[in-house]
Amino acid sequence: MKEGVGVNLAYHRDGVTEVSPIRWASVTTPWSSMRFVSGAFCPLCLRKQLYLQRTWDHRLVTSCPKHGVLLIDRCPECGLHLSWNRPGIATCRCGYDLSLSAPVTIDTDATAFVKELATTGDQKVFAALDALFEGLLPILDKVGSLTEQHKLVELAVSGIRRPESLVPLVANYILDNECGGLSVHPRITCLPLLASGNTVVQEFGVLVLRELDLRGWLPASSIEEVPGQTGIREAAALLGLTEDLTKKLVHHNILCGKRNKSGHAWRIENSSLNRLLMDLENRKSVVKDAISVFLYRKIPGPRHSLAEAISDIIAGALVSGGFDLASGLESLTVVAPARKVCAHWDDCVTVAELAERCNVHTENIRFAIKAGVIPAEKRVTNSRRMTVIGVSDAEKFEKDYIFAGSLARQIGASVTNFAEKLMSTGIRPVSGPKVDGGLTYIFLRQDLEALDLGAVAALENYPTRTGRKKLGLAQHTIESTISLAKAAKALGLTVQRTKGLVPKGLLEAAEYGGRALQINRDSFDRLKSMLDDQNLITIDDAAKIVGETRSAFEYRWVHTHLVTVIDLGVRRVIRRECLEEVQRYKRIFITADEAGKLLGSHRSLLPNWERRGLIAPEKVMESKIVGVKLYRRTDFDRLRLLKEYSGPSNEHK
Numbered sequence: 001m002k003e004g005v006g007v008n009l010a011y012h013r014d015g016v017t018e019v020s021p022i023r024w025a026s027v028t029t030p031w032s033s034m035r036f037v038s039g040a041f042c043p044l045c046l047r048k049q050l051y052l053q054r055t056w057d058h059r060l061v062t063s064c065p066k067h068g069v070l071l072i073d074r075c076p077e078c079g080l081h082l083s084w085n086r087p088g089i090a091t092c093r094c095g096y097d098l099s100l101s102a103p104v105t106i107d108t109d110a111t112a113f114v115k116e117l118a119t120t121g122d123q124k125v126f127a128a129l130d131a132l133f134e135g136l137l138p139i140l141d142k143v144g145s146l147t148e149q150h151k152l153v154e155l156a157v158s159g160i161r162r163p164e165s166l167v168p169l170v171a172n173y174i175l176d177n178e179c180g181g182l183s184v185h186p187r188i189t190c191l192p193l194l195a196s197g198n199t200v201v202q203e204f205g206v207l208v209l210r211e212l213d214l215r216g217w218l219p220a221s222s223i224e225e226v227p228g229q230t231g232i233r234e235a236a237a238l239l240g241l242t243e244d245l246t247k248k249l250v251h252h253n254i255l256c257g258k259r260n261k262s263g264h265a266w267r268i269e270n271s272s273l274n275r276l277l278m279d280l281e282n283r284k285s286v287v288k289d290a291i292s293v294f295l296y297r298k299i300p301g302p303r304h305s306l307a308e309a310i311s312d313i314i315a316g317a318l319v320s321g322g323f324d325l326a327s328g329l330e331s332l333t334v335v336a337p338a339r340k341v342c343a344h345w346d347d348c349v350t351v352a353e354l355a356e357r358c359n360v361h362t363e364n365i366r367f368a369i370k371a372g373v374i375p376a377e378k379r380v381t382n383s384r385r386m387t388v389i390g391v392s393d394a395e396k397f398e399k400d401y402i403f404a405g406s407l408a409r410q411i412g413a414s415v416t417n418f419a420e421k422l423m424s425t426g427i428r429p430v431s432g433p434k435v436d437g438g439l440t441y442i443f444l445r446q447d448l449e450a451l452d453l454g455a456v457a458a459l460e461n462y463p464t465r466t467g468r469k470k471l472g473l474a475q476h477t478i479e480s481t482i483s484l485a486k487a488a489k490a491l492g493l494t495v496q497r498t499k500g501l502v503p504k505g506l507l508e509a510a511e512y513g514g515r516a517l518q519i520n521r522d523s524f525d526r527l528k529s530m531l532d533d534q535n536l537i538t539i540d541d542a543a544k545i546v547g548e549t550r551s552a553f554e555y556r557w558v559h560t561h562l563v564t565v566i567d568l569g570v571r572r573v574i575r576r577e578c579l580e581e582v583q584r585y586k587r588i589f590i591t592a593d594e595a596g597k598l599l600g601s602h603r604s605l606l607p608n609w610e611r612r613g614l615i616a617p618e619k620v621m622e623s624k625i626v627g628v629k630l631y632r633r634t635d636f637d638r639l640r641l642l643k644e645y646s647g648p649s650n651e652h653k
């Protein structure tokens with residue numbers, strides 16, 4: 001018979017397997033928290049009455065409050081741990097009468113606290129205390145004698161009562177243990193806290209990291225080899241990333257890991273985790289204007305995945321502003337480099353190339369792609385994604401369609417209001433400001449075949465956007481353009497910033513050689529009307545309306561393509577319909593973050609439930625950065641009631 005099995009069987013369980021949680025006093029506790037291999041006892045209690053108390057079976061009970069003494073878990077005679085297979089309750093295998101052991105007086109406050117929690121059934125606090133004890137064990141390295149364990153219980157109790165008193169102690173311990181800098185990254189040292197199944201303990205780990213950050217810890221010059229391996233969930237918690245992103249780091253050979261034989265469970269080498277974090281710390285520069293590595297991929301130019309960005313940082317090809325110790329790699333920042341991608345295929349052209357061929361700004365091509373006038377696809381080159389247009393599609397577009405502006409330039413006419421002049425002859429554009437909100441008008445070439453374009457360009461009497469009739473050349477000049485300074489004033493911007501809207505395609509420069517820059521009135525009106533459009537709302541306001549920070553709003557709804565952002569140069573806006581869609585989603589679904597906030601705990605709550613098969617995400621919004629899981633609110637409410645009814649007793653697996 002295996003040692004301890006008899007004691008193990010003496011308890012009720014919250015499940016059917018050998019490792020199901022144990023019912024102890026009025027609380028539930030993981031089986032691993034019980035002293036099933038080797039027991040402990042109070043020698044004075046044993047002298048009085050020859051039976052073993054159940055309270056001694058839990059590892060958090062290290063003293064006897066009744067007698068004010070430390071428990072004993074070794075035979076004072078032979079020095080071995082107490083075996084459950086001993087000849088008698090008070091007789092060691094060496095024959096020693098255990099009740100004769102000399103008692104050691106000790107402060108028993110912590111044990112009294114543990115017992116009170118267990119008796120009153122304060123499951124939440126009890127589970128947190130036990131999990132904190134578990135998390136502190138490897139960090140403070142107090143695993144030896146019962147005296148040390150007692151000390152650790154006292155620390156854990158103080159950490160539960162007043163975290164702010166224990167945090168500096170733990171930080172001190174981590175810093176004092178190393179001279180000449182830390183050779184193991186603090187996030188690795190704090191892994192037992194960060195990856196704890198208990199949210200109180202996870203948050204405690206974050207507090208310790210904040211404290212270390214404040215103290216200004218330093219990495220050692222040499223990196224220590226950390227033995228062992230870590231599961232993917234723990235590795236993700238350690239890095240502060242999702243499991244998917246962590247796996248990607250393995251695929252890119254940034255982390256060393258492999259799957260087990262069944263191909264499901266991952267094991268990541270601890271040394272590779274330490275090397276990655278330390279490499280990033282050592283390559284951190286103090287830089288202005290560093291941006292999030294995730295946002296970095298959104299700006300034009302080379303596209304980086306997180307893994308590629310990290311590879312580049314380690315290779316010295318990309319400057320990093322480092323990451324926040326307490327939040328992990330999700331806060332990694334980089335400085336955008338000035339590198340350009342060169343990609344050439346025989347069967348397609350890039351947006352920039354087509355724009356050059358059509359003699360228009362690239363934004364015009366992008367809008368035409370969005371409007372569905374030009375078919376396009378995404379391709380990957382050197383691991384960068386870019387939009388390309390097939391050569392035959394590009395040729396067909398050039399053959400079938402034409403931009404009003406480039407047509408005007410071709411025939412040497414003024415670009416100003418050329419589209420309006422064309423439309424005044426009864427021709428309808430396929431895309432443009434009044435058609436689909438496009439930036440510029442696109443016409444079908446065959447519609448123009450019968451026209452005398454020179455005559456159209458010379459038209460002076462035509463309806464403009466504002467519905468006025470053009471009367472004479474002088475007035476035409478005044479009305480069809482606006483000076484840069486006036487435009488800036490009307491938009492409430494500096495001249496410099498207004499000028500910057502021209503290359504973005506948001507304002508068109510009118511072609512009047514030799515004079516100060518004039519803005520095409522039509523493009524100005526268009527931008528102004530969009531800025532005044534009540535149907536467009538700034539992304540900041542939208543985030544406020546749904547009660548989220550802007551970054552959370554972008555992360556959940558913009559990156560997942562539910563909401564399209566229109567960059568007006570001056571401000572970034574979204575359509576009200578998009579906002580309503582978000583509100584509709586929020587009524588039906590809940591995210592892991594929100595669930596965590598509602599219950600006042602960490603966001604891992606729902607993923608925990610999901611792992612245990614209690615709830616499944618109904619919708620997963622994919623994005624290039626990270627998917628956002630949406631859980632049905634009614635499911636969540638049901639589980640929440642259940643949880644409140646039974647307590648978080650199943651928090652441990």
Ligand SMILES: [Zn+2]
Pocket residue numbers: 042043044045046064066067
């Ligand atoms: Zn006692």
Ligand SMILES: [Zn+2]
Pocket residue numbers: 075076077078079080092093094095096
């Ligand atoms: Zn003995």
